[in-house]
Structure formats: structure tokens, C-alpha cells
Amino acid sequence: VLVSSTMDYVFKLVIIGDSAVGKTQLLSRFSRNEFCNYGLATVGVEFQTKTILIDKKLIKAQIWDTAGQERFRSITSAYYRGALGALIVYDITKWVSFVQVPRWLEDLRMQADPSVVIMLVGNKCDLEGLRAVSVEAGREFAEREGLLFLETSALDATNVETAFQTVMERIYKVG
Ligand code: GDP
Numbered sequence: 001v002l003v004s005s006t007m008d009y010v011f012k013l014v015i016i017g018d019s020a021v022g023k024t025q026l027l028s029r030f031s032r033n034e035f036c037n038y039g040l041a042t043v044g045v046e047f048q049t050k051t052i053l054i055d056k057k058l059i060k061a062q063i064w065d066t067a068g069q070e071r072f073r074s075i076t077s078a079y080y081r082g083a084l085g086a087l088i089v090y091d092i093t094k095w096v097s098f099v100q101v102p103r104w105l106e107d108l109r110m111q112a113d114p115s116v117v118i119m120l121v122g123n124k125c126d127l128e129g130l131r132a133v134s135v136e137a138g139r140e141f142a143e144r145e146g147l148l149f150l151e152t153s154a155l156d157a158t159n160v161e162t163a164f165q166t167v168m169e170r171i172y173k174v175g
């Protein structure tokens with residue numbers, strides 16, 4: 001954990017999961033409360049930050065997003081290095097993105113610290129009519145693997161803040 005002069009703590013988090021599941025929109029929603037309807041340019045920014053309060057302490061989340069490397073499964077160890085928390089995201093309307101979750105989990109467990117706090121995130125829960133992955137399937141997988149679990153929508157903001165906040169509170173309590 002880095003200690004900076006103005007912040008009590010800085011927590012590095014990473015977001016992983018298949019392409020197009022909504023990783024960048026989740027980060028945009030959390031860090032700037034924005035959803036970009038015209039697509040998000042990936043402008044070589046490695047991470048976004050957002051400061052939250054836990055236990056009356058200022059905690060800065062430094063949240064890393066991929067620049068599309070997930071398409072080639074070529075996420076480097078530098079991306080995972082020092083991560084205290086991770087969100088593994090799938091799209092509840094795309095079964096295949098859920099099927100890939102174990103591979104992302106394996107990647108993460110191989111490359112990140114064993115104590116990394118992991119949340120499984122089923123995104124796009126605003127698209128209930130197109131649902132292909134049940135809430136139970138997500139929850140069962142998470143329970144079996146000892147992960148936190150939430151369904152979110154970056155579009156209507158459901159559970160986005162809660163997801164990041166919950167991961168950070170867990171890191172704070174454990175670490
Ligand atoms: P990434 O490749 O995982 O970073 O995915 P993006 O954040 O670029 O999002 C991929 C597509 O899904 C874009 O067209 C987004 O507008 C859309 N999207 C992302 N999150 C949501 C969501 O919560 N609900 C809906 N309906 N669409 C979303």
C-alpha cells in the first residue's frame with residue numbers, strides 16, 4: 001500500500017474480462033459519473049483515480065483499465081503488479097463472456113498477489129430482456145471460488161459505486 005502526502009492510502013485495482021463487456025464504461029461511470037454513448041476512445045490513459053471515504057479516511061482508488069489487450073489475451077504482468085483488488089467483468093447478455101471468466105481468474109491468480117480481493121461483476125443488467133446468464137449462475141460461481149459478486153449497469157449506474165466501494169472496504173479491512 002502506497003502512502004501519499006494528501007491521501008491516507010492509494011489502492012490499485014484492475015479491471016479484466018473479455019472485450020466489450022463494459023470495463024471502460026464501468027470505470028467511466030465510477031470515476032466521472034459518465035456513460036459515453038458514442039463509444040470510448042482509448043487514449044493511452046493507463047488508469048483513472050477516484051477518492052472515497054472509508055472509516056473517515058481518504059482512500060484513493062487507482063483503477064487500471066486495459067487498452068484493448070484483452071482481445072489478444074496479452075495483458076502484461078505490469079498490469080497486475082501491486083493490485084490489491086480486481087473486478088472480473090462479464091456481460092449478462094453474452095454467455096461466452098461468462099464462460100471465459102475462469103480463464104481470467106486463472107490469469108489473475110497466477111499474476112497477482114494471493115491476497116488480491118476479487119469481485120465477479122455481471123454487467124449490463126439493464127438489458128434484462130436479453131439476459132443469457134442467470135443471476136444464480138453468477139452467484140454460484142462466485143461462491144464456489146470465494147469471490148464477491150454483484151450485477152451492475154454502467155448505463156443506468158446500478159451497483160457501480162457499490163461494486164468499487166465494496167472491494168475497497170474489503171481491502172481496507174483485510175490489509
Ligand atoms: P470494454 O471493451 O470491456 O471496455 O467495453 P466498453 O466499456 O467499451 O463497452 C462495450 C460496449 O458495451 C459499448 O457499446 C458500451 O456502450 C456498452 N455497454 C457498456 N456497459 C453497458 C451497460 O451497463 N449497459 C448497456 N446496455 N451497454 C453497456
Ligand code: MG
Pocket residue numbers: 023024025065066068
Ligand atoms: Mg475498454
